[in-house]
Amino acid sequence: MAAQVLAGAGVRVTVVEHRPSVGRKFLLAGRSGLNLTHSEPIDDMLARYGDRRRYVEHAVRAFDASSLRAWAADLGEPTYVGTSGRVFPRSSRATSLLRSWLRRLDELGVEWWTRTIWTGWAADGALRFERGDGEVVTVRPDITVLALGGASWPRTGSDGSWVALLRGVGVEVADLLPANCGVMVDWRDEFVERHAGSPLKNVAVRVDGAALPAVRGDAVVTRLGLEGGPVYAVSAALRDMVVRDGTATLLVDLQPDLSVDRLTDRLRRRRPKDSWSSTLKRTVGLSPAAVAFVREVVPSLPGDAVELATVLKAVPVIVTAVAPIDRAISSAGGVVFSEVDDAFMLRRRPGTFVVGEMLDWEAPTGGYLLQGTFSTAVAAARGALRWRQER
Numbered sequence: 001m002a003a004q005v006l007a008g009a010g011v012r013v014t015v016v017e018h019r020p021s022v023g024r025k026f027l028l029a030g031r032s033g034l035n036l037t038h039s040e041p042i043d044d045m046l047a048r049y050g051d052r053r054r055y056v057e058h059a060v061r062a063f064d065a066s067s068l069r070a071w072a073a074d075l076g077e078p079t080y081v082g083t084s085g086r087v088f089p090r091s092s093r094a095t096s097l098l099r100s101w102l103r104r105l106d107e108l109g110v111e112w113w114t115r116t117i118w119t120g121w122a123a124d125g126a127l128r129f130e131r132g133d134g135e136v137v138t139v140r141p142d143i144t145v146l147a148l149g150g151a152s153w154p155r156t157g158s159d160g161s162w163v164a165l166l167r168g169v170g171v172e173v174a175d176l177l178p179a180n181c182g183v184m185v186d187w188r189d190e191f192v193e194r195h196a197g198s199p200l201k202n203v204a205v206r207v208d209g210a211a212l213p214a215v216r217g218d219a220v221v222t223r224l225g226l227e228g229g230p231v232y233a234v235s236a237a238l239r240d241m242v243v244r245d246g247t248a249t250l251l252v253d254l255q256p257d258l259s260v261d262r263l264t265d266r267l268r269r270r271r272p273k274d275s276w277s278s279t280l281k282r283t284v285g286l287s288p289a290a291v292a293f294v295r296e297v298v299p300s301l302p303g304d305a306v307e308l309a310t311v312l313k314a315v316p317v318i319v320t321a322v323a324p325i326d327r328a329i330s331s332a333g334g335v336v337f338s339e340v341d342d343a344f345m346l347r348r349r350p351g352t353f354v355v356g357e358m359l360d361w362e363a364p365t366g367g368y369l370l371q372g373t374f375s376t377a378v379a380a381a382r383g384a385l386r387w388r389q390e391r
């Protein structure tokens, strides 16, 4: 995106990528339906960036969801708003959008150096690259935009190896941590063997002790713990609590549409010969996986209907860790904002800009990651043009 803004202003641009092709994570994001941005009012959107809002607000306002949608439409991929308010390209995939985008960049004269890794700065301040055949190249461009991503799904190319390079020149970088990720739970073997991969449909999850609203959706039992949209949404709070306290408790409401009173009424319909398991299936409508889940987490269920209803509204899952970063959707951490100016230019390296997931912000899924990435890239490119002009 920065390349497009710069090349569009007549600047000669070279994009350097260490994988054989560019946009691999963008394509991966497209596999689960490329959620480009969100259609909610801008203030609601900005709230998704939490306490980092103040650093990205100007960028998101200057290149907002409607700008992003116009950009996609201009590339021949009009967008539509899904039922949840999320915005997707018409094809819901990234393939054709990326293809037209690269064609557009070609037309603007952008050059590509693939299989070329940036390995830092030479002693004289030039950028140092290593090509696939081992050749080392140094270059001194007027403007450098670092857009090297976070550290999730490293096989797409974003492996976080830049962290050491930036720290090496004194730039403060907060550790890259998993964000929008699953959580680890110590399940017993029998439970995993039978239920890994099973959904817990239409649950509401919240974090014990965190002042966050409950998030509804489908969670999925995995061999290592739990995944799924609502779990990702609260994973940042769980991650921070696990770091602080060693464990955290995820409260899973298996019947968010029923109050404790109504659930209690249903449980009281238990027939004398029925076990609790069959009562939970018959009167409460829980799936076999949901019944196994509650029995796994609370092995001795209370006999009293009110107490049992209370458990079903908040099954207390002990989370021992969040999933490793290489399986997370995104990363938290990165170059801290005190190291950059409003255009995301490194104070220690004038002329070098940092954008996207490399910066120390995080946001939930819902299109906010790509929106934040594109907005910071546009702000940096525009800032770079101003900086160049002033010089």
Ligand SMILES: Cc1cc2nc3c(=O)[nH]c(=O)nc-3n(C[C@H](O)[C@H](O)[C@H](O)COP(=O)(O)OP(=O)(O)OC[C@H]3O[C@@H](n4cnc5c(N)ncnc54)[C@H](O)[C@@H]3O)c2cc1C
Pocket: 016, 017, 018, 019, 022, 023, 024, 025, 026, 028, 029, 030, 032, 033, 034, 035, 036, 037, 116, 117, 118, 119, 147, 148, 149, 150, 152, 153, 156, 157, 158, 159, 160, 161, 162, 328, 329, 330, 355, 356, 357, 358, 366, 367, 368, 369, 370, 371, 373
């Ligand atoms: C499975 C999955 C699904 C997702 N779905 C969505 C979604 O639907 N909506 C959404 O908003 N977000 C989604 N995301 C997140 C989104 O893809 C990222 O936030 C976004 O791609 C970040 O963009 P970026 O440019 O900062 O980094 P990246 O897209 O990671 O790009 C960084 C590039 O830099 C290259 N690179 C790294 N180091 C070097 C080096 N030293 N030298 C040369 N090249 C280097 C990498 O190879 C990579 O191509 C998803 C992520 C995943 C993993």
